[in-house]
Amino acid sequence: MSRASARLGAPRLGANVMGLALLPSALFFALFFFLPIGLMAVMSFLTGNPVVMPNVVATTRHYERILDDPYYFEVMWTTVRIGLYTTVAALLLGYPLAHLMARVKSRSLHALLLMAVLMPMLTGIVVRTFAWMAILSDKGVANQILQALGFAPMQLMYNEFGIVLGLVHIYLPFMILTLTGVIGRIDERLEQAAQNLGASPLKAFCEVTLPLSVPGILAGSLLVFALAISAYVTPILMGGFQIMTLPILIYQQISANFNIGFAAALGMVLLVLSMVLVLAYNHILAAVSGQRDLA
Amino acid sequence: MLSLKVGRFLYLAVNWAVLAFLLLPILIIFVFALNPTPYIEFPPVGVTLKWFDKFFASPQFMSALLLSLEVAALTTIAATVLGASAALGIARGNVPGSRLITAIMLSPLMLPAILTGLALFQTYVLMDVGRPLWGLVVGHCLVTVPYVVRTTLAVLHNFDLRLEEAARNLGASPQRTFFEVTLPLIKPGVIAGGIFAFIVSFDQFPVSLFLVSPGQETLPITLFNYLKYDLDGTIGAASVVSILLAALVVIGLDRTVGLRSYVKL
Numbered sequence: 423m424s425r426a427s428a429r430l431g432a433p434r435l436g437a438n439v440m441g442l443a444l445l446p447s448a449l450f451f452a453l454f455f456f457l458p459i460g461l462m463a464v465m466s467f468l469t470g471n472p473v474v475m476p477n478v479v480a481t482t483r484h485y486e487r488i489l490d491d492p493y494y495f496e497v498m499w500t501t502v503r504i505g506l507y508t509t510v511a512a513l514l515l516g517y518p519l520a521h522l523m524a525r526v527k528s529r530s531l532h533a534l535l536l537m538a539v540l541m542p543m544l545t546g547i548v549v550r551t552f553a554w555m556a557i558l559s560d561k562g563v564a565n566q567i568l569q570a571l572g573f574a575p576m577q578l579m580y581n582e583f584g585i586v587l588g589l590v591h592i593y594l595p596f597m598i599l600t601l602t603g604v605i606g607r608i609d610e611r612l613e614q615a616a617q618n619l620g621a622s623p624l625k626a627f628c629e630v631t632l633p634l635s636v637p638g639i640l641a642g643s644l645l646v647f648a649l650a651i652s653a654y655v656t657p658i659l660m661g662g663f664q665i666m667t668l669p670i671l672i673y674q675q676i677s678a679n680f681n682i683g684f685a686a687a688l689g690m691v692l693l694v695l696s697m698v699l700v701l702a703y704n705h706i707l708a709a710v711s712g713q714r715d716l717a
Numbered sequence: 718m719l720s721l722k723v724g725r726f727l728y729l730a731v732n733w734a735v736l737a738f739l740l741l742p743i744l745i746i747f748v749f750a751l752n753p754t755p756y757i758e759f760p761p762v763g764v765t766l767k768w769f770d771k772f773f774a775s776p777q778f779m780s781a782l783l784l785s786l787e788v789a790a791l792t793t794i795a796a797t798v799l800g801a802s803a804a805l806g807i808a809r810g811n812v813p814g815s816r817l818i819t820a821i822m823l824s825p826l827m828l829p830a831i832l833t834g835l836a837l838f839q840t841y842v843l844m845d846v847g848r849p850l851w852g853l854v855v856g857h858c859l860v861t862v863p864y865v866v867r868t869t870l871a872v873l874h875n876f877d878l879r880l881e882e883a884a885r886n887l888g889a890s891p892q893r894t895f896f897e898v899t900l901p902l903i904k905p906g907v908i909a910g911g912i913f914a915f916i917v918s919f920d921q922f923p924v925s926l927f928l929v930s931p932g933q934e935t936l937p938i939t940l941f942n943y944l945k946y947d948l949d950g951t952i953g954a955a956s957v958v959s960i961l962l963a964a965l966v967v968i969g970l971d972r973t974v975g976l977r978s979y980v981k982l
Contacts, residue, residue, distance in 0.1 A: 444806030447799045458836035546920030549956040553742035652829030
């Protein structure tokens, strides 16, 4: 009797023990991720640090400050504008390569292309931003080539152009990998059928593959936009401390002003914006993989 | 017919240009690191290793490199244990809401990393603990555990449950089955996740930004501070060292445990 019950109970006991394996990470995330994010939300509604200051009260003044002062609206708009430029450029550059990667027949060629896309991802963002500074600075590679060809040197960085170029390089792999996944699921025979019926390859692409890849375009764009608006290193270095974006402003509130409450409020704005974008991204990709058989 | 050829040519030309855009900047770093003049000369005028000498002789860069390696090593160990146990719990624990738990474990990758750093920094200020090393490692773990969870789950989902059943049917205890069947089978996924964790931690900037203590900074932060004022070959040499170290970790582990057959990137 006891043996039988032990044998019956054993797998369930094993499963429960495995469930316990979740505990350390659950505790870790609760303590060091969700609690801090919650504290940030609380701090954004307080007048100061409640631990060291005795008379801290609840307030909405940090949010009012963001809404009232046109300077902060200007900063948000700069951040969003840079994000939009980066997204459009990454889409235009990324689509052709994603299409090639999804359609290439040779496995080794596909592996080579994948390595070429992953290689920049494995290089740190500071290092990659440095590479663009070496190329675009006043005495950089681009200007030396321009001068050797007899052109006047141009101001290629310390402006939004330089920031966008650096960001496109950093986030292009994310666009390419998202697009490749979606384009790879489109049945190639649909395009061939259109061509057999007399459509030119361009027309077949525009009327068959392109519309079917719209979810990939949306998902990749949301991802790149969300990453670009939360970038810090590239905007500050390529912008030469001239251009203010939301993440730069957040860091400045901590490092220069030590205004934790206002930094928290700005952080909440970025948090809510990113969460909306990321949820939309997940929703679109889930819908695509759900209708895999249709396309 | 002609337009077909032109179209094909344009398609390939655009793709070559995009590949060049992705890879040339990384090549430029190597040129810059070996170039003898303090400002980048194009085309290069010679080859020198003096910037590497300067990098390895700089106490500031060396302490940053050592700190980065230390943080990356601690992060890799902690993230591997936390992430692998979480994945086992999700896949084998029979706990309700495993999809939600997975989403939660992956969520730090979904939020701007700079906010993870900010939120932790504020928590440490409220706790009045200063900026300890463990605080930095905790921040790095948050953005690396998801990689370990993901790679370990991928292996767990692909493996044949009958192997575990067979071991049990042959009389092995649950513990023995776990250590002699399950653990060796998920090892490649755990190791792949550990490699990601090491590289992500070693190159980490946004999480570290708020959490490093002044005067004791990781390599990416030191590079960033240097770049604010200077743009000479030392920074190129430092960049090359950090690229090669990351590559070395990947290649080294590939050689020793043979990742290629297991990891689908």
